[in-house]
Amino acid sequence: MDKGKTTLVTFADLKDWEQRKRAQLINSLGGFKSVCLIGTVNKLGQTNLAIFNSVIHLGANPPLVAFIIRPDSVERHTLENILETGFYTINHINEGIYKQAHQTSARYPGEVSEFDATGLSSEFKNDFSAPFVAESNVSFGVLFKERIDIALNGTTLMIGEIQLINFPENCLCEDGFLDIEKAQSITCSGLDSYHKTVRLSRLTYAKPDREPTELEITYQIE
Amino acid sequence: MDKGKTTLVTFADLKDWEQRKRAQLINSLGGFKSVCLIGTVNKLGQTNLAIFNSVIHLGANPPLVAFIIRPDSVERHTLENILETGFYTINHINEGIYKQAHQTSARYPGEVSEFDATGLSSEFKNDFSAPFVAESNVSFGVLFKERIDIALNGTTLMIGEIQLINFPENCLCEDGFLDIEKAQSITCSGLDSYHKTVRLSRLTYAKPDREPTELEITYQIE
Numbered sequence: 001m002d003k004g005k006t007t008l009v010t011f012a013d014l015k016d017w018e019q020r021k022r023a024q025l026i027n028s029l030g031g032f033k034s035v036c037l038i039g040t041v042n043k044l045g046q047t048n049l050a051i052f053n054s055v056i057h058l059g060a061n062p063p064l065v066a067f068i069i070r071p072d073s074v075e076r077h078t079l080e081n082i083l084e085t086g087f088y089t090i091n092h093i094n095e096g097i098y099k100q101a102h103q104t105s106a107r108y109p110g111e112v113s114e115f116d117a118t119g120l121s122s123e124f125k126n127d128f129s130a131p132f133v134a135e136s137n138v139s140f141g142v143l144f145k146e147r148i149d150i151a152l153n154g155t156t157l158m159i160g161e162i163q164l165i166n167f168p169e170n171c172l173c174e175d176g177f178l179d180i181e182k183a184q185s186i187t188c189s190g191l192d193s194y195h196k197t198v199r200l201s202r203l204t205y206a207k208p209d210r211e212p213t214e215l216e217i218t219y220q221i222e
Numbered sequence: 223m224d225k226g227k228t229t230l231v232t233f234a235d236l237k238d239w240e241q242r243k244r245a246q247l248i249n250s251l252g253g254f255k256s257v258c259l260i261g262t263v264n265k266l267g268q269t270n271l272a273i274f275n276s277v278i279h280l281g282a283n284p285p286l287v288a289f290i291i292r293p294d295s296v297e298r299h300t301l302e303n304i305l306e307t308g309f310y311t312i313n314h315i316n317e318g319i320y321k322q323a324h325q326t327s328a329r330y331p332g333e334v335s336e337f338d339a340t341g342l343s344s345e346f347k348n349d350f351s352a353p354f355v356a357e358s359n360v361s362f363g364v365l366f367k368e369r370i371d372i373a374l375n376g377t378t379l380m381i382g383e384i385q386l387i388n389f390p391e392n393c394l395c396e397d398g399f400l401d402i403e404k405a406q407s408i409t410c411s412g413l414d415s416y417h418k419t420v421r422l423s424r425l426t427y428a429k430p431d432r433e434p435t436e437l438e439i440t441y442q443i444e
Contacts, residue, residue, distance in 0.1 A: 004390050004391065004392055005390070005391045005392075006388055006389065006390055006391060007387075007388070007389055007390075007391040007394065008347065008348060008386065008387070008388055009386070009387040009388075010348070010385070010386055010387075011285075011383070011384070011385045011386070014285060014384075014387075017398065018398075019283065020397070020398065021397060021398030022282055022283065022285075022398060023282040023283070023398070024395070024397050024398030024399045024400075025387070025394075025398045025399070025400055026279065026281075026282040026285045026384065027279050027282060028398075028399055028400035028401075028402055029279070029287065029312075029360070029362055029384065029387065029400065030256050030277050030278055030279035030287060031256030031257065031258055031277060031314055031402065031407055031409070032254055032255070032256055032257075032402070032407065032408070032409035032419060033254070033255070033256060033278070033279070034252050034253030034254055034255060035253065035254075036253060053279075054278050054279065055252055055253060056252055056255070056276050056278055056290060057248065057249050057251070057252035057255070057275075057276065058290065058372070058374075058375060058377060059248075059292075059374075059375040059377060060244055060245040060248040060249060061241065061244065061245070061248075062374075062375065063233075063236060063244075063248045064374060064375055065251065065252060068278060068280065070281075090251075092253055095422060098422060098425075099425065099433065099434055102425045102428055102434050103428050103433065103434055104428075105428045106428035106429050106430045107429075107430060108430050109430075112430075117430070125230065126230060126232070138251070140251055145374060146372075146374060148370060148372070148379075150280070150368075150370070150381065152280075152281075152284075152286060152367060152368060152381060153280060153281040153284065153286055155280060155281060157370075157379065159372065159374060161233070162233070162236075162248065162251065163232070163233045164230065164231070164232055164233070165229075165230070165231040165232075165236075165247070165251065166228055166229070166230055166231075167228065167229055168226050168227070168228055168229075169226065169227045169228060169229040170226055170227075172229065172247070173246075175242070175243060175246050176239065176240075176242065176243030176244060176245070176246030176247045176250075177246045177247070177250055177412045177413075177414075177415065178246075178247055178250035178251065178412070179250075179415075180250055180253065180254070180411050180412075181411065181415075181417060185253055185254065185411075186254070186422065187253070187254035187409050187419060189402050189403065189407075189419075190399045190400070190402075190424075191399075192399075192424045192425050192426070192427070192437065193399065193401075193403075193421060193423075193424045194421070194422045194423060194424075194425070195403060195419035195420060195421050195422060196419065196420050196422060197254060197409060197411075197417035197418065197419055197420070198417060198418050198419070198420060199415060199416070199417050200317060200320060200408065200416045200417060200418060201415075201416060202412075202414045202415045202416075203320075203321065203324045203414050203416070204414070205414070206324055206325050206326075206327045206328035207328050207329075208328045208329060208330050208331075208334075208339070211321065211325065212321055212324050212325055215414065
């Protein structure tokens with residue numbers, strides 16, 4: 001790509017940008033993001049479903065995953081339910097459900113479940129107490145472990161341990177890699193842009209004395 | 223997609239998986255991830271460049287970005303340099319440089335700069351003290367603000383404030399959205415899989431009383 005003309009924006013310039021325009025730009029900078037639906041239930045059995053684009057892998061042993069909750073009323077039910085019950089599910093989004101997934105970010109009244117409002121189906125698996133999204137191809141149940149409040153801007157990092165993993169059996173590779181592109185998981189950028197993916201390649205483990213080469217993908221079940 | 227047969231893996235099952243296979247699966251679950259090169263320099267002027275797949279947007283006002291550093295010697299120089307100088311750059315990866323970007327994860331001796339080892343070019347902009355990757359189309363300079371050590375698994379969340387943003391001028395939309403797909407930024411999954419993207423659509427802001435519709439993309443400069 002010929003980059004063409006580039007723009008430089010400084011911290012001082014940013015202060016002059018209108019607030020929503022600045023939010024769009026800053027949200028775009030983090031790159032392509034994981035986009036998932038987090039399913040919870042309160043003690044009374046009312047389900048909640050909310051879209052998050054800040055899920056990150058934290059470690060494999062123990063299997064830890066984290067996400068950010070903003071100090072915002074739309075995400076408050078997710079936080080409250082997790083603190084109340086200790087469990088939640090994280091569900092990948094695919095092309096078939098991304099508009100419904102996006103719609104879960106609307107400010108529905110407290111008594112409305114986003115499952116009902118958007119037409120997505122809740123599903124309970126293996127006695128796990130939080131609801132999965134039936135239309136999601138890759139999903140996992142998580143046990144809440146720790147919350148870390150970030151004083152700099154009032155956000156909260158929520159950390160949990162993966163308890164139960166659900167995926168299409170023909171997407172697992174022999175080496176344990178799960179082909180989430182084959183499972184039709186999508187990604188997002190900025191606040192509202194959704195994208196499917198096209199694999200360039202998997203690369204071999206990097207070593208100083210050789211260039212990385214492309215890794216052949218071998219599924220456990222063809 | 224017909225999901226076909228699905229596999230359920232429990233926490234107890236996972237313990238029996240071979241360590242590297244488990245790491246591959248758990249790393250895949252977080253979904254598609256931001257993949258960036260972080261550029262630093264030490265007090266003696268030696269540059270360092272390392273690939274990270276855990277960059278997350280933390281907030282737009284102030285403009286904060288975070289990433290995870292693992293307790294691992296390959297990433298140690300990035301941490302040391304940031305603590306020493308207070309500055310770093312985050313550089314999006316594109317199809318033209320992803321193999322070189324991946325190669326920065328090799329364990330080079332301490333005196334070797336990954337810029338030299340991989341052939342990527344360092345570039346200094348606007349008196350910002352950390353090196354940018356010249357071949358990156360979207361990049362930004364960051365001022366270190368806070369480190370949060372996560373006791374659960376020894377990782378560290380590094381938080382910084384965005385100071386200087388660099389992007390192709392024809393990728394900025396009128397509403398502030400930066401079209402990182404047009405800028406050829408890529409995404410990754412698992413430990414070693416790289417993907418380009420195909421936009422499904424941008425969606426309108428979700429409101430309870432209407433379904434989201436597709437948002438037209440209007441660039442500031444055509």
